[in-house]
Amino acid sequence: MKIDSIKDGIVLDHIKAGRGMLIYQLLHLEELDCSVAILKNVPSKKMGKKDIIKIGDADLQLDFNAIGYVDPDITVNVIRNDVCVEKKHVALPEELENVIKCKNPRCITTTEQELPHIFRLADRHEGIYRCIYCDTKASRHL
Amino acid sequence: MRSLIDILELSVEELDELMNTADDIMAHPAKYSEVCHGKKLATLFFEPSTRTRLSFEAAMYELGGNVLGFSEAASSSASKGESVADTAKVVSCYADIIAMRHPKEGAPYVASINATVPVINGGDGGHNHPTQTLADLETIRHELGRLTDLTVGFCGDLKFGRTVHSLIAALSRYNGVKFVLISPVELRLPDYVRRDILVTNRVPYKETTDLEAVLPELDVLYMTRIQKERFFNEEEYLRLKDSYILTADKMKLAKEKMAVLHPLPRVNEISVAVDKDPRAAYFRQVLYAKYMRMALIMKLLDIAVEIDAKEEA
Numbered sequence: 001m002k003i004d005s006i007k008d009g010i011v012l013d014h015i016k017a018g019r020g021m022l023i024y025q026l027l028h029l030e031e032l033d034c035s036v037a038i039l040k041n042v043p044s045k046k047m048g049k050k051d052i053i054k055i056g057d058a059d060l061q062l063d064f065n066a067i068g069y070v071d072p073d074i075t076v077n078v079i080r081n082d083v084c085v086e087k088k089h090v091a092l093p094e095e096l097e098n099v100i101k102c103k104n105p106r107c108i109t110t111t112e113q114e115l116p117h118i119f120r121l122a123d124r125h126e127g128i129y130r131c132i133y134c135d136t137k138a139s140r141h142l
Numbered sequence: 143m144r145s146l147i148d149i150l151e152l153s154v155e156e157l158d159e160l161m162n163t164a165d166d167i168m169a170h171p172a173k174y175s176e177v178c179h180g181k182k183l184a185t186l187f188f189e190p191s192t193r194t195r196l197s198f199e200a201a202m203y204e205l206g207g208n209v210l211g212f213s214e215a216a217s218s219s220a221s222k223g224e225s226v227a228d229t230a231k232v233v234s235c236y237a238d239i240i241a242m243r244h245p246k247e248g249a250p251y252v253a254s255i256n257a258t259v260p261v262i263n264g265g266d267g268g269h270n271h272p273t274q275t276l277a278d279l280e281t282i283r284h285e286l287g288r289l290t291d292l293t294v295g296f297c298g299d300l301k302f303g304r305t306v307h308s309l310i311a312a313l314s315r316y317n318g319v320k321f322v323l324i325s326p327v328e329l330r331l332p333d334y335v336r337r338d339i340l341v342t343n344r345v346p347y348k349e350t351t352d353l354e355a356v357l358p359e360l361d362v363l364y365m366t367r368i369q370k371e372r373f374f375n376e377e378e379y380l381r382l383k384d385s386y387i388l389t390a391d392k393m394k395l396a397k398e399k400m401a402v403l404h405p406l407p408r409v410n411e412i413s414v415a416v417d418k419d420p421r422a423a424y425f426r427q428v429l430y431a432k433y434m435r436m437a438l439i440m441k442l443l444d445i446a447v448e449i450d451a452k453e454e455a
């Protein structure tokens with residue numbers, strides 16, 4: 001299968017195979033007017049197979065924290081005039097705002113809907129996040 | 143400006159400092175009777191807890207300050223849908239410090255990031271209740287003279303008892319502390335507390351269902367209430383509850399110098415006959431709680447009073 005290479009845009013590369021759609025939803029890419037392509041199960045030397053997302057807008061502000069949370073191994077390439085001008089490695093972010101919701105029914109966020117759902121990284125090694133209000137753990141197994 | 147939401151926000155040094163202040167207040171109450179003159183404490187109790195509210199109010203009065211507030215959500219603006227954040231901003235205009243109790247976990251934290259005065263968490267659901275833990279620590283230190291090298295037993299409902307979890311976390315920071323966890327299997331300490339606190343900090347502990355067997359080892363026995371609704375059936379409850387009741391007879395097995403604590407209110411898990419025992423510390427614990435709240439209010443309001451040097455024996 002052949003997909004046109006991108007002239008101006010953002011390429012999310014090295015997405016764990018099968019997670020492309022999840023990233024698409026988490027970044028709300030369905031709301032964009034520009035072209036968006038999800039490539040699934042692309043052969044990769046490093047990973048065996050991987051997913052790739054191509055977005056036809058180089059100036060788009062992406063929530064890198066959300067990307068890092070779902071898959072800290074993703075690389076973000078910004079392409080302008082066929083040249084990759086920026087290559088970013090995302091990592092597990094220190095803080096997540098409105099990426100995941102607290103599932104504790106006793107948490108203050110359940111009664112005060114205006115409050116942002118904020119989670120902080122409690123253990124980088126284990127990838128554990130905790131709600132800043134009630135300390136409930138969030139599991140990264142989405 | 144600082145608040146107190148979780149007991150672990152205080153370092154061991156700060157805990158010592160608070161306990162030293164509390165001891166000094168007990169020894170020289172007159173010295174402290176006007177230190178909060180002209181200051182106001184707002185007690186915002188979104189759920190009733192008369193005991194905790196009275197303790198905060200008594201603490202502020204004994205420091206020469208004043209108190210305002212409400213004791214249930216129905217009489218506050220929350221019943222009109224005001225957010226915790228807005229309440230905190232508004233009350234900051236009236237009071238110098240806030241003590242808040244709320245049924246939702248994290249509400250006092252939300253208040254603390256929106257208030258312009260210090261906020262003390264007076265209990266948020268099953269989550270944190272740091273002034274209870276301050277009282278527990280001061281009770282142990284004052285009764286036994288130390289917080290290190292202790293064998294501390296917890297008895298009863300270790301599954302849902304937040305005071306137990308917080309005290310275990312706080313005591314785990316002291317050297318030579320061992321825990322004995324005494325409960326029916328159904329009400330064992332939750333795995334996450336065991337893993338995150340005991341295993342992570344390599345704190346020695348053992349679990350048992352037999353209070354009498356371990357009583358002779360204990361320096362501290364922290365009793366909790368076993369609630370009937372925690373059990374699957376009435377029969378199970380009736381079968382188990384008696385083995386977790388502390389009686390004068392069982393106290394004969396305990397060390398001569400030890401302390402029995404209880405967060406109160408008690409129902410029947412400690413027989414009234416034990417109250418006369420000098421080792422029964424649970425009513426003095428209420429007093430220590432008030433002194434620790436006084437020390438905390440002073441600390442958060444940056445009121446420093448020279449502490450008299452301890453007379454060493």
Ligand SMILES: [Zn+2]
Pocket residue numbers: 102103104107108109131132133134135136248
């Ligand atoms: Zn939460």
